[in-house]
Amino acid sequence: xxxxxxxxxxxxxxxxxxxxxxxxxxxxxxxxxxGPGVWPAAVSGALIFIIISFLAANLLEQVRGKNSMAxxxxxxxxxxxxxxxxxxxxxxxxxxxxxxxxYIPVLVAVTIAVCIYxxxxxxxxxxxxxxxxxxxxxxxYVLNPLLLILIAVGSSILLSxxxxxxxxxxxxxxxxxxxxxxxxxx
Amino acid sequence: MSFxxxxxxxxTVIQPINFLWMAGxxxxxxxxxxxxxxxxxxxxxxxxxxxxxxxxxxxxxxMIAMYCGGMCGGAIxxxxxxxxxxxxxxxxxxxxxxxxMKGQAGKAIGTSLFASGLGGIFGSLVLILVSTKLATVxxxxxxxxxxxxxxxxxxxIASVSGxxxxxxxxxxxxxLLIPTVGVDRITGVARFTFxxxxxxxxxxxxxxxxxxxxISEVIRxxxxxxxxxxxxxxxxxxxxxxxEFKELWxxxxxxxxxxxxxxxxxxxxxxxxxxxxxxxAVRWSKNPEKFGxxxxxxxxxxxxxxxxxAPGALVPLLALGIPGSGYTALILAAFMLHGLRxxxxxFVEQPKLVYTIFVGVLFANLxxxxxxxxxxxxFARVIDIPYSILMPFIIIFxxxxxxxxxxxxxxxxxxxxxxxxxYIMNHYDYPLMPLVLGVVLGDMAEMSLRRALLITxxxxxxxxxxxxxxxxxxxxxxxxxxxxxxxxxxxxxxMATEAMGKTGM
Numbered sequence: 001x002x003x004x005x006x007x008x009x010x011x012x013x014x015x016x017x018x019x020x021x022x023x024x025x026x027x028x029x030x031x032x033x034x035g036p037g038v039w040p041a042a043v044s045g046a047l048i049f050i051i052i053s054f055l056a057a058n059l060l061e062q063v064r065g066k067n068s069m070a071x072x073x074x075x076x077x078x079x080x081x082x083x084x085x086x087x088x089x090x091x092x093x094x095x096x097x098x099x100x101x102x103y104i105p106v107l108v109a110v111t112i113a114v115c116i117y118x119x120x121x122x123x124x125x126x127x128x129x130x131x132x133x134x135x136x137x138x139x140x141y142v143l144n145p146l147l148l149i150l151i152a153v154g155s156s157i158l159l160s161x162x163x164x165x166x167x168x169x170x171x172x173x174x175x176x177x178x179x180x181x182x183x184x185x186x
Numbered sequence: 187m188s189f190x191x192x193x194x195x196x197x198t199v200i201q202p203i204n205f206l207w208m209a210g211x212x213x214x215x216x217x218x219x220x221x222x223x224x225x226x227x228x229x230x231x232x233x234x235x236x237x238x239x240x241x242x243x244x245x246x247x248x249m250i251a252m253y254c255g256g257m258c259g260g261a262i263x264x265x266x267x268x269x270x271x272x273x274x275x276x277x278x279x280x281x282x283x284x285x286x287m288k289g290q291a292g293k294a295i296g297t298s299l300f301a302s303g304l305g306g307i308f309g310s311l312v313l314i315l316v317s318t319k320l321a322t323v324x325x326x327x328x329x330x331x332x333x334x335x336x337x338x339x340x341x342x343i344a345s346v347s348g349x350x351x352x353x354x355x356x357x358x359x360x361x362l363l364i365p366t367v368g369v370d371r372i373t374g375v376a377r378f379t380f381x382x383x384x385x386x387x388x389x390x391x392x393x394x395x396x397x398x399x400x401i402s403e404v405i406r407x408x409x410x411x412x413x414x415x416x417x418x419x420x421x422x423x424x425x426x427x428x429x430e431f432k433e434l435w436x437x438x439x440x441x442x443x444x445x446x447x448x449x450x451x452x453x454x455x456x457x458x459x460x461x462x463x464x465x466x467a468v469r470w471s472k473n474p475e476k477f478g479x480x481x482x483x484x485x486x487x488x489x490x491x492x493x494x495x496a497p498g499a500l501v502p503l504l505a506l507g508i509p510g511s512g513y514t515a516l517i518l519a520a521f522m523l524h525g526l527r528x529x530x531x532x533f534v535e536q537p538k539l540v541y542t543i544f545v546g547v548l549f550a551n552l553x554x555x556x557x558x559x560x561x562x563x564x565f566a567r568v569i570d571i572p573y574s575i576l577m578p579f580i581i582i583f584x585x586x587x588x589x590x591x592x593x594x595x596x597x598x599x600x601x602x603x604x605x606x607x608x609y610i611m612n613h614y615d616y617p618l619m620p621l622v623l624g625v626v627l628g629d630m631a632e633m634s635l636r637r638a639l640l641i642t643x644x645x646x647x648x649x650x651x652x653x654x655x656x657x658x659x660x661x662x663x664x665x666x667x668x669x670x671x672x673x674x675x676x677x678x679x680x681m682a683t684e685a686m687g688k689t690g691m
Contacts, residue, residue, distance in 0.1 A: 005614045012356070019363060019378065026375065034639050036370035036377055039632040040363060047359035050352060108408040109606060112401065112581060116598045119585070127585075132578040139408065141574035159582060168239045169590040 001058045013051045020044040107138050123174025123182050128156035160185045187318045188541070195541035199549055204244045204542075211248030212550050215255025216561055220263050221576075225272040226256025227513055231399045232580070234520040235392045235587035242524050243539055247546030249520055250500065253513050254550045257493045258302035261485070262562060265294045273457040274492040277464040281477060281484025288480055296423040297430075297482050298489040299558035301438050305490030306551030308442035309449065309497030313504075314544045316450070320505035324530035329637035330649045332507075332529075334658035336631035339508030339515075340623055341665040351670045354620040357611060361624020362631070364389055372636055384596040391519055391625045393588035393601040398618055400584040401605025404577055406612055423562035430482060437467050437483045438490045445491030449498020449510055451665075463491035493554075497547050504528050504540060509626070512619035519626050523591070 019040055026037030111134045119127045129152035136143060143151075163169045164186025173182040198204055218229045229252050237245040260275030265282035278298060285294040327335070340358060367378045368388025379385040426434055441463035448459040467487035468474050477484045499510030500517075507529030509515035521528050526536065533540050588601040608618055635649070642648035650656060 002614055008610060008614055012360075016363075019366075022378065026377075034636045034644070036373045036375040039635070040366040040377060043359055043362045043366070043628075047356065047363070050355055050359065054352060054356075104408050105405045105609070108405050109602075109609075112404075112605070113602055115581075116585070116595075116602055119589075119598065120595050124586070128582055131581055131585075135578035135581065136574060139574035139577065141572060155579075155582075159586075163236070163586050163590075167236060169236060169586060170593045171586065172589060172595070 001054075006055060006058060009051050009055055013048060013055075016044045016047045016051065020048060104138060108135070111135070111138065119172045119174070121174055121178070123178045124171040125156055125160050125182050125185055126174065126178055127172075128159060129153055132156075157185060187314060188537070191537050191541040192314075192545065194538055195543075195545035198243055198538070198542045199247060199545045204247060205549075207244040207248040208251045208546055208550060209553065211251035212255040212553055212557075213561065215252035215257075216259035216262075217255075218252070219256035219259025219271045219275070221271065225260075226252050227516055228399055228403065228580070229256070230513065230516045230520065231395050232583045232587055234516070234523055235396065235591050236583065237520075238523065238590055242526065243542045245524065246517075246520070246539070246543050247550075249517055250543060250547050251550035251553075253517065254306055254493065254496050254547065254554065256513075257496045258299055258306075258489065258554055258558070260492075261298035261302070261489055262295060265291060265298065265485075274460045274495070275488070276457065277460045277488035278485055280464070281479070281481050284478065285480030285482075285485070290480070292422045292424050293426075293482075294480075294485055295562045296425045296559055297434075297485045299423065299554060299562060300425045301434070301441070301486035301490040302493040303551050303555035303558060304438050305442040305445055305492075305494035306497060306554060307548065308439070308490075309446045309494035310544070310548040310551055312446045312450075312494075313497040313500055313547060317501045317505040317544075318533070320501065321530040321533040324506055325534065327530065327654070328652075329634040329641065330652050330655045331658065333631055333634035333638055333649070334655040334662070335506050335508045336627045336634060338658050338662045338665070339502075339627045340631070341662045350615070350617075351666075353614075353616045357616050357618065358620035358624045360607075361621035362628040364394060364625050365391070365629040366632070371633065384594070387592075389600055389604075390591055390597060392523055392591045393597040394604045394625055395516070395519055395622060396584045396588050397601035397604030398608035398621060400580055401601060402608025402612055402618070404580055404584075405605060405609045407573055408577065423559040425559065426482060426486075434482060434486050437470070437487050440466060440470065441487040441490035442494040445494030446498040448491070449495030450501045451510070457492075459491040459495040460488035463487045493551070497551075500543075500547065504532065504543065505530065507532075507630070509623065512622065515619065515622050515626050519622070522626065 023037035023041035023044060027035045111131075115127050115131050115134070118130065129149075132152040132155060133148060136148060160171060160182075164171050171182075171186060173179045199208065214229050215226045218226050230249050233245075233249065233252070237248075256272065257274060260271030261278045261282060263269050263271040264275045264278040265286050268279055268283040270276040270279060282294045282298065285291070324331075365388065367385060369376050369379075369386050376386060444463045444466060445459040448462065464484065464487050467483045468477050471477065471481070471483055473481070495511070496513075499514045502508050502510045503514045503518060507518075507527060509518050518528060526532060526539075584601060585598060588597045589595070591597060608621075611618060611621070638649045639646065650659060
């Protein structure tokens with residue numbers, strides 16, 4: 001199992017147990033038919049069984065010592081390479097880049113969450129440029145700033161017209177001033 | 187099969203607007219298939235909510251054209267980059283890349299498109315002939331049979347789970363639990379809503395699937411996944427010459443038959459079809475030693491098979507309402523979003539739509555033959571587009587799609603949360619396709635079972651002892667345990683052979 005996977009499985013197990021317990025509280029037979037709790041209880045029960053099997057198998061492997069050897073081999077080169085690389089100027093930036101890259105998915109996820117929150121306030125039209133600029137900046141893709149802003153604003157207007165008017169899809173308008181502006185575009 | 191309806195389908199597809207939708211879908215599919223790591227599935231899932239208000243004929247013809255285009259587009263990156271655009275294009279690497287390295291990339295791409303087009307046409311003809319017959323039989327199905335069909339559909343888990351069936355089962359179970367949230371449609375009882383009004387309607391599968399596929403992929407690829415950079419050379423794709431075709435036609439026909447048959451089986455997919463047909467091509471070839479060095483048969487065989495498997499996988503989808511592969515599970519989700527339920531009743535209630543889809547599949551594969559070389563020259567350059575540019579637009583499309591279905595901000599948060607769930611699952615190598623299968627088939631399985639039990643007065647034995655139901659359930663069990671069993675037996679044989687070899691030495 002990968003590092004952290006047992007934690008993921010335990011969280012899943014807790015959720016499954018909760019769903020199982022909640023399901024079996026409901027009547028199994030409801031007015032002469034199978035009740036609403038039977039199917040989720042069966043599925044969550046199966047999920048509990050599979051997860052416990054996985055965790056048990058993982059525990060068994062660790063007890064047998066297979067995992068500990070693999071972990072030792074896995075950890076040593078990483079530590080070793082960091083120890084050496086830290087003292088080499090030309091490698092230090094590579095290490096820094098690797099550490100930075102580990103945070104990029106978190107940054108992307110947080111940015112998406114912020115944009116979803118903002119969309120309720122400023123609407124689709126004003127959120128799209130933020131998404132484009134933020135994502136390109138996070139990815140460190142080099143682009144002329146003026147060109148980036150032009151692409152972001154232009155794409156926002158084009159996409160708003162395309163989705164809102166051509167495809168007849170409902171786009172978030174936001175509130176107040178942002179809402180009023182959106183009516184000019186779509 | 188009705189010729190009147192076929193003619194109606196033909197006239198519908200050749201209408202300029204529908205033809206443009208189909209061509210657009212084909213182009214989009216080839217593009218998405220050509221860019222490694224994206225695939226036509228992303229296009230289908232993003233387009234599903236975006237086409238909510240569009241006419242169904244145009245939408246489904248476009249999506250199926252995208253599916254067919256994606257199958258042949260995957261060969262472009264296999265040949266040029268040695269990276270399959272999607273798993274079913276993997277065998278094309280074995281001979282496509284070596285041939286490209288010899289300076290014959292154009293010939294390799296042209297051969298793959300030629301074989302793809304022919305394979306797809308063969309599969310389309312089988313689709314038209316077989317699905318109508320199957321649908322006629324399936325109109326007699328009761329809820330018990332539909333429950334068994336849903337179980338058979340879920341056995342696709344075995345083929346899309348990759349190395350670990352256990353992880354596939356976990357993902358499928360999660361997918362089966364998702365539709366249980368909300369008010370139960372039979373009894374009106376709220377399940378897992380915790381008093382939140384937004385949860386009373388449950389999780390709509392649209393934002394769930396968009397989150398799982400698109401958002402999780404965006405987060406995953408942002409994490410140090412460098413885009414493949416290659417200097418695209420000017421490539422002129424050329425079809426095989428007449429002499430080359432005379433050597434290839436047998437291989438293409440054989441692979442098309444294998445691909446179509448495998449595509450029809452719900453538990454097997456285009457990837458298996460590609461590998462099996464490659465193996466058969468080696469076996470039947472007059473020059474098996476040429477395979478792996480750039481043999482045209484090595485390119486034609488998997489491409490004909492995986493493109494024939496695409497219409498083949500539509501047979502169980504349209505006739506029975508169960509997906510034949512992971513991609514058709516997404517197309518099933520698209521049908522459901524448009525308020526349509528594929529299956530035998532679709533042939534009764536919407537026969538014009540069904541035959542329009544038939545003709546659309548045929549036309550899409552004809553277009554691959556007609557436009558393929560020209561498109562390949564363009565798309566060979568497309569794989570240069572950095573993912574950093576594509577990423578924000580994928581996010582925007584996802585947001586629009588998730589919001590458009592119910593005009594609900596809550597759905598955007600559902601999309602985001604399932605995006606995180608999908609990212610975590612991907613990180614720990616839990617396959618996502620079984621989750622998709624669970625989401626699209628879970629409701630059908632539960633409701634059919636409960637209705638069947640209602641009819642039989644609560645007797646489970648009476649449900650499963652029905653002949654067709656029993657047969658389907660037995661087939662489902664076999665389909666689920668056969669792939670890992672075969673893998674286990676092969677591994678044991680390999681180990682035994684190695685051990686004998688060592689002791690022999």
